[in-house]
Amino acid sequence: MYIAVTIAILIAIALGLVRAFRGPTLYDRIMAGNMIGTLTVLMVAVLGFMTGRPEFLDIALVYVLISFVSTIAVLRVYIIRGTMDSSSTGSGKE
Amino acid sequence: MMDTVLDVLSWIFLLGGAIFLLVGAIGALRFPDFYTRLHAVSVCDTMGAGLVLVGLMLQGGLSLVTVKLLLMFYFMMFTGPTAVHALAEAAMQSKLKPVVDEREP
Numbered sequence: 001m002y003i004a005v006t007i008a009i010l011i012a013i014a015l016g017l018v019r020a021f022r023g024p025t026l027y028d029r030i031m032a033g034n035m036i037g038t039l040t041v042l043m044v045a046v047l048g049f050m051t052g053r054p055e056f057l058d059i060a061l062v063y064v065l066i067s068f069v070s071t072i073a074v075l076r077v078y079i080i081r082g083t084m085d086s087s088s089t090g091s092g093k094e
Numbered sequence: 095m096m097d098t099v100l101d102v103l104s105w106i107f108l109l110g111g112a113i114f115l116l117v118g119a120i121g122a123l124r125f126p127d128f129y130t131r132l133h134a135v136s137v138c139d140t141m142g143a144g145l146v147l148v149g150l151m152l153q154g155g156l157s158l159v160t161v162k163l164l165l166m167f168y169f170m171m172f173t174g175p176t177a178v179h180a181l182a183e184a185a186m187q188s189k190l191k192p193v194v195d196e197r198e199p
Contacts, residue, residue, distance in 0.1 A: 001105055005146065008112035012119035012138070019122050019131070027185040028128055034177050035122060035135045038170065039115065042146050045166070046108075049150055057162040064166055068173035075184045082188055 002050035009043045030074050037067030104152035111145030118142055127193040128185060132178055139174040143167075 013036055020032035041060045048056025118138020125131045147167045154160040 005108050005112045008116055012115045015119035015123050031135050031181055038139045054159050061166050064169045068177050071177045075180050079184055
């Protein structure tokens with residue numbers, strides 16, 4: 001039963017990867033990264049249940065927050081890089 | 095008897111969650127514009143993850159495992175939409191125009 005859900009999550013991750021490679025804009029790639037992050041969290045949780053190891057849930061719980069913070073961090077990089085290009089004299093901070 | 099009902103119910107939730115994840119992923123591939131794809135991903139994040147986690151909670155029963163799953167569900171409900179909003183905000187800031195319907199009303 002868990003195997004069916006794991007396979008579905010793996011297919012969704014593969015589709016996310018296709019979107020990451022094909023994504024025309026930069027933000028498509030960041031979105032795909034965010035999506036694959038949450039899918040990995042779910043897969044870790046389901047595999048934790050499948051193999052009967054409750055420790056996996058701690059990993060999944062931590063990874064939820066890490067993937068969120070990493071998405072925001074990547075966005076910050078491009079927001080700041082964007083403001084520095086346009087305002088050549090700008091200090092780069094909002 | 096009660097055990098099998100719980101198992102069947104959790105399978106239904108798990109399968110529903112898996113279906114939502116797939117639909118979200120397929121939507122993220124096939125939608126024409128960035129913002130529509132963003133919607134598909136956020137559906138996949140919140141609804142798919144929610145159903146899968148509820149399905150696992152039913153399997154977990156009343157134990158520490160369910161508390162962790164509840165915490166994960168709680169964080170996902172907050173971080174998912176926030177991340178998608180930040181993405182849309184950053185995209186709009188970089189002058190990425192959504193594709194609007196040019197046909198006359």
